[in-house]
Amino acid sequence: MYELKIALRQVFSRKKQTFFAILAVALAVAVITVMMAMLSGFQGELIKSSTENNPHIVINPQDEKEGFIHLYRYNSALISDKEGVIAVSPKYLGQAALEHKDNAEGISLQGIEPEAEDKVMRVSKDIVEGSFLSLTHTRHGIVLGDKLAENLGVQLGDRVDAVFPGSKTTSFKVIGLVHTGTAADEVTAYARLDSVQEFFNEPGVVSTIGIRVADPYKADSISSSIERENELNAVSWIEANAEILNLLNTQKVFVNVFYILIYGIAGFGIANTLITIVAQRTREIGILKAMGASQKSIMIVFLFQSVILGAIGLVLGTILGYIATITLQSYKIAVPQEMYFGLQTLPLEVEPLNFVYAAFFAFIINIISGIYPARKAAKLDPVKAIESA
Amino acid sequence: MTEESPIIELKNLTKSYKNGMEFRALDNANLKIKKGEFVAIVGPSGSGKSTLMHLIGLLDTPSSGTLLIDRNNVTNMSDKERSEIRNKMLGFVFQYHHLLPDFTALENVMMPLLIAGKKRKEAKETAEKLLKEVGLEDRMDHKPGELSGGQNQRVAIARALSCSPAIVLGDEPTGNLDTKTGDMIYELLRQLNKEYNQTFIVVTHNDDMALKADRIIRLVDGKITVQ
Structure with missing residues (x-):
């Protein structure tokens, strides 16, 4: 896999550029994992408080x-x-x-x-x-x-x-x-x-x-x-809390839109870095073509680069997100009780699946962001690429 | 018959650019080059030398006409097929060395072999042998930035030869070097040509160099005038 070798070399020879691209992904993943921890913590706490010390079903008089x-x-x-x-x-x-x-x-x-x-x-x-x-x-x-x-x-x-x-x-x-x-x-x-x-x-x-x-x-x-x-006239806790649960679901829609925006920003960061790399490497791309690298191979080289940036970014991001969540958890941020249905502190829950989701979507976004620059590189005219100064 | 069939054959090969007016960078070129020949292409700037090289090197596609390489019509091949021919049958030496800056001399020479799908070990052995041949056995682990112009050009030659191509194309391979180094590089090419019976096509501005070739092809305004 010479494509991987080239990708690795090109990514790591521009340390600053690489660093900021990775940081963009890492921050996006970290922010999203913290938000997810808040949301599932809040939901978990709400469900816990509705089910732990309350009857799950109440029979009322007919x-x-x-x-x-x-x-x-x-x-x-x-x-x-x-x-x-x-x-x-x-x-x-x-x-x-x-x-x-x-x-x-x-x-x-x-x-x-x-x-x-x-x-x-x-x-x-x-x-x-x-x-x-x-x-x-x-x-x-x-x-x-x-x-x-x-x-x-x-x-x-x-x-x-x-x-x-x-x-x-x-x-x-x-x-x-x-x-x-x-x-x-x-x-x-x-x-x-x-x-x-x-x-x-x-x-x-x-x-x-x-x-x-x-x-x-x-x-x-x-x-x-x-x-x-x-x-008998029976009411379950789910029915009794329907309004709050609905509210949470509505909130989720907004939060998802927010996630998409964050990922979008990170994705543009990656795309931008790769477009810059392609521009800087135009002549090298031409040379690789002259040596017999096919369009497909050139495309793979740049997709690899986006995958490398993304993979490191999301690993760092999940670690960063985890540390941030744990830190916020230990601070016990006070929230106004009336506004948060009786919760006294901001609940954060470390849900492993959330990290998997955040990382998975970050990875998908990365690959998508890599496609345009990679195609651009693959389609470069070798003569023009070689002659470009 | 087999002996006589040319390794490269151009039939009415034309490359034109439409930019308001039609401009023919290469105009109805007909040319046959035999295996093992050392051909020099000369002509003034803008006469179509580079265009010819790019067409033969499959870096560019002709507007009309046919190009046969080793009796295969390469004009209508897919990117994959053309890439494979570039990799296996063609070696390039450019005016600037155009080495990959992030890789050492050895890795640069190995690259075409790796693209060809050769094993690392095998590629390394071949590359070492070639670098020794161009006199760079003690510079193998240096990156292009740490080598002189002449040294880099020798690495580029080793790279061009790494897949044992039938055809080596040089686009002013000594144009960017001082006369002494240029002569040395040119001699090296000539020597390799004799040693391996590879076909060499070299664009040059230098008349002395052209005179040492087996044949001189002169281009004027996209037309082949002297063969």
Whole structure:
């Protein structure tokens, strides 16, 4: 392959030119990999936050006005038997007030079956004091959001009174504190489902049923199967977040346009370098032809050059992109929480496939950029080429 | 018959350029060159010497007429076929050495062999032998920039001969050298011609050199006047 030999020699004899052409490709690949890391990090984080600490499917009451699900035990049992369902957690939600000494706070009281709720919502993970699962054997135990406990001035072991018009004031013992880092910490209180049902005088009904499935991406099909077979009103996390997911997909279109522009710029960089090389090497091309190099061979020589520039560029680019991503990751750039759906720092995810994509497209662009200069070189008239000074 | 058939035969070979008016750089040239001949082409500037060389060297295509090289009509061949003939049958020595600047003398001489698809080792051996023959055995690893004009021209000659071409074309191969070096180069060409029985066609301005050739072809205004 004398073509490769010539290509290598010609590329590396012009060090500055080569350096800048490689840099153009490297920067393009690096910028794109960092952007991809941001995008997939953002999407990943969003999906994680929608699926990790939230039910994958929520059963809501059929009748909006009544607001309750009847026969929840029977329905829960049926849903539990479905393939792919890991846990089913019926929940009674009610507004009430908690009092401790002179303090009173409005709360969102959640009546739950501790084990089931923990499986669906992973509450234990956020417990900072006490235990969530000890609710199981504490009939009048309560787990409070840490902010709520602070506002009430209560600590683990203190007693608080739940108050609701028309209900008998009930005393609960604080057996756990939970911290999720969201506003919910100021209002959330968990107690056993039977205690809460009794407190609100609503035995036998729940407000919602939360479901966790093995594969979050199958939530949609399981959800529709529940609707079809059990005639319940089920909403999967995908449906619930449809707007955000759509937004992300729209954003992807813009980002792709951006990628194309970046690649285009890098491609012109390569093409420009090669056109310059062809211009500088015109006489040599003529001589190679005189020595018997065919048009095809000349074309191959210059395509090789673009491949060499591109290959080095994309290797450097992926390394550069990786380092940049890791660096940005470790800086934990803060973002306004409201704007980014509750994310606190800019999430970046090192997704190996992204690097493969970025490199692959860079390579394709390189070859395309090389075609015009290579053809130009191949078509040079040998007489004119040799006589050119 | 085989003995007598010419290695190069031009039949009414014409090259014209249309630039408003038609200009015939080569006008109905008829010429036969035998194998092993050393032919000098002379004539004033712009008389069509270079055009003739380029046509015979398959670097240019004629407007009309036929060119036979080793009895093959090369006028209508594809780029691939013409490239192959250039590689295997033709060797060029130009006024300027036109070596590849990024390659050493040895690599430059190896290049036509590599283009011909020869193995590296074989190409290297041939190239070394040729460079020794032109007296550059101790300059093989130097690049053109590190060699003198005469040395570079000798490398160019070695390169022209590397594929053992039947025909060697020289377009004022000594035109860019001082008289002494030029004479030396010319003698070298003459000597190689006798040694290998290759056909040499050399364009020259130098009458002394032309007189040493087997035959002188004179061109005036694109026409062959004296054979």
